[in-house]
Amino acid sequence: MYNLYVMTYSEENYLKVIYHLSHNANKGVTTNAIANVMESKPSSVTDMVQKLADKELVIYKKYQGVELTDKGKFTALMIVRKHRLWEVFLLEKLNFSWDEVHDVAEQLEHIKSEKLTDKLDEFLDFPTEDPHGDPIPDRNGKIAKVDKKLLSEMGVGKKMICVGVKDSSPPFLQYLDKQQIALGSAIEIVGKEDFDMSLTLRLDNKEVTVSNKIAANLFVKTV
Amino acid sequence: MYNLYVMTYSEENYLKVIYHLSHNANKGVTTNAIANVMESKPSSVTDMVQKLADKELVIYKKYQGVELTDKGKFTALMIVRKHRLWEVFLLEKLNFSWDEVHDVAEQLEHIKSEKLTDKLDEFLDFPTEDPHGDPIPDRNGKIAKVDKKLLSEMGVGKKMICVGVKDSSPPFLQYLDKQQIALGSAIEIVGKEDFDMSLTLRLDNKEVTVSNKIAANLFVKTV
DNA sequence: CTTTATTTTTAGTCTAACCTAAAAACTATT
DNA sequence: AATAGTTTTTAGGTTAGACTAAAAATAAAG
Secondary structure: OOOOOOHHHHHHHHHHHHHHHHHHHOOOOOOOHHHHOOOOOOOHHHHHOOOHHHHOOOOOOOOOOOEHHHHHHHHHHHHHHHHHHHHHHHHHOOOOOOOHHHHHHHHOOOOHHHHHHHHHHHHHOOOEEOOOOOOOOOOOOOOOOOOOEEEEHOOOOOOEEEEEOOOOOOHHHHHHHHOOOOOEEEEEEEOOOOOOOOOOEEOOOEEEEEEEEOOOOOOEEEE | OOOOOOOOOHHHHHHHHHHHHHHHHHOOOOHHHHHHHHHHHHHHHHHHHHHHOOOEEEEEEEOOOOEEEEOOOOOOOHHHHHHHHHHHHHHHHOOOOOOOOOHHHHHHHOOOOOOHHHHHHHHOOOOOEEOOEOOOOOOOOOOOOOOOEHHHHHHHHHHEEEEEEEEHHHHHHHHHOOOOOOOOOEEEEEOOOOOOOOOEEEEEEEEEEEOHHHHHOOEEEOO
16 A cells, blocks of 8 residues: 555654544644643654654644645554554453553554554454454444434433443443443433533443543444 | 673673673683674773673682673573573564574563563473584573583484584574485484595485594583 | 743753774774 | 884764753633
């Protein structure tokens, strides 16, 4: 597809972060936003972004933020692909739990071997989603667009299934485990409290109440 | 066992090389030897070796070469453990060939997660040897001592099985594949040519002749 | 539309890991 | 045991990727 020339660990991380940020923001991604996510300083980001622009992985105009080029986007997608495939591997084959896969996948995503990635994909039987419900790009960088809404945006009476999480931090994932909410769980909203926007849900004939904050981090799809 | 504090990629590579070199040489490993293997310069090695000594991973006396401390040896063994486990994974689960596993394992050996290593070990059913016949250290750093001899040192009439290779470069491994020599293959020496020390072997009732150079890179065990 | 506040970039440092060239220490040979 | 040759270390330099502090550009507010 594209010739992915050899990138450093750090360059790859920047590209990945820019990719994720440009999904939410539709304009250029700011250096500040990148620095926040990477827990670094805006000045460091400026440096790196200029380097990536020299290599034609991003388009960068001073003070205007950055956007990925096609080449940059493809490169980012290959990193996302590896990350999500490894997550599936860790969960399905090595029995890691939902909240443990991310940190290790964060390292594994930098392993450079197209053959390894493709063989892993095959070994896992070509999964289309990772354990958090996010789609896995194929070897050509094609990625399914999932239509998902936040649970907090849905009204009383709606029947849905859980398709992903917005926040994937261990505490949140562990909370979901405790409530027995998983990918594919059927959810019905039986009540909404106007005062604090908390929701009462029916799950497998069991009722639970969740705060608005929880609902605002859970992606669902109506059925 | 020991507290493996966080090491850089480069530090880990040095430790690994020192570990391997100190198996052959019984004295201190020289900076030159390390530089040769790492394809770097002796002065660079001196730098790093001093750093490793500060961290008590090696004992280093100027002009005398280096030795691993117990802590350094354990750290090296954990890297070797990961390398060899990943090799088994690549070969057995992803169907890589004998000669393809090394380069990828070279990257995977640096992934830092004790849990991953141990789960992988379990997933592979606690293998004791890697695809080249080298023993895999357990989680406590215990490693089996294999008694193996070079095929070139054995006499006519001996019956053996192949237990490993000295050289594990792709061309050599591919040669072995072509001759259908694999780990566990039964080998009997039916003739030896005094002129060039080439050997005639019986393999599954098939006879092949191999040069001394081949025989000097194949480890065997008498049965 | 000017002033203030915020964001972003520039300039100059720092560290890890390498390098080259030169100096110092070892080894070997007479 | 002195000298020639080799190995190893030191000294000083380079690059990538981070940082701080200050300057410049943009955005917000009166």
